[in-house]
Amino acid sequence: MKTLLFVTDLYYEAKGRNYYEEDLFLTSKIREDFQVVICHPEDTETFEKDFDLIVFRNAGPVANFKDKYQSFRNRVVSGYLKTYNSFNGKADMNGKEYLIELTNAKYPVIPTIDTLDSLDKLPNVKTYIVKPKDGADSIGMEFVTKDELRDKVDSESKNTLVQPFINFEYEVSFYFIDKEFQYALYAPDKEQRWELKEYVPTEEDLTFANRFIEWNNLDWGIQRVDACRNEQGELLLVELEDLNPYLSLLELSVETRQNFVEAMKKSLQKALQA
Known part of the structure; x- marks a missing residue:
């Protein structure tokens, strides 16, 4: 039986989500087919060479351990460590x-x-969003006026992103394994962004999401395409999470959740055989 080093921070606190519940559920299922050991993301170096595959899951924002994450990435390249997701994402x-x-x-x-x-290149709006390039979970995000941008953005270091504030209708996420669509979730009340319900995507929705999955072209792994529906009815990408996307597995129906688990098991086997 193949061995997996399952990397997760069970104690990471995220607004509206319990990482530990999701990963304890997931490890309880994949251990049916693999030998699984759970490891904190800052401790992988001690153990990583002893496992067939490193599964990088709910590790929290890597900006919180930036140097160790970069060292891990370097070891993936130099040590030929096999990881899930594959680390060739963009x-x-x-x-x-x-x-x-x-x-x-x-x-x-x-x-x-x-x-x-x-x-x-941006529309002329009253409010802009400014956030760090290496941010996550809304860390460091600010809402500013056009006049305030000069004080908030260092155009030389280019370490900050600027976006227009968009008054969207709702947010929706599309979840994929190995470029295959699995399910979609949305927040019908945008003031309660983690109160999620299953969403039935249209063919046009899936064409939108697939465009980013094809652009990224991961060898294997899980991706989440986060989008918002603007007031004109168009979908716009918010982010493409290809490192450790939270899956909201416990919000799904039993059937959808089980289908995802089986698809992930097949994908893990694919990664191991590559």
């Missing part, structure tokens, strides 16, 4: 730079810049 696992790339390539994404020299 999205959140590398920070938020990709939002600028997608903006410049005219993908359906919330327009994003990192220098005020590019302010003309």
Whole structure:
């Protein structure tokens, strides 16, 4: 039986979510087919060479242990460590730079810049969102006026993202394993963004989400495409989480949850055989 080092921070506190509940459930299921050991994300170096596959799950924002995360990434490359997800993604696992790339390539994404020299790429709105490139879980995010941008954005270091504030209808997330759509969830009340319900996507919705999955082109793993529906009815990408997306598994129906678990087991086998 293959061995998995399941990386998670069971004590990480996230608003509206209990990471430990999700990962305790998930490990209870995948241990039916694998030998599983749980490890804190800051302690992997001691154990990682003794396992067939490192499963990087609910580790919390890696900005909280930036140096150790970068060292881990370096060991993945130099030590040929096998990981899940594969670490060839172009999205959140590398920070938020990709939002600028997608903006410049005219993908359906919330327009994003990192220098005020590019302010003309954003719509002229009353309120802007400013947040750090390596942020997560809304850490460091601020709402500012146009006049305040000069004090908040360092256009030389380019370590800050600027986006227009969008008055969206609701947020919706699409979950994929190995480029295969699994389920979607949405928050019908945007003031309660973690009160999620299952969402039945249209063909147009899936075409939107698949476009980002194909762009990212992971070898294997779980991805979450987060989007918002604007007042014109269009979907815009908020972020593409390809490192350790929270899955809201316990919010799903029993059937959908079980289907996801079985798909993940097959994907883990794929990663092990690669």
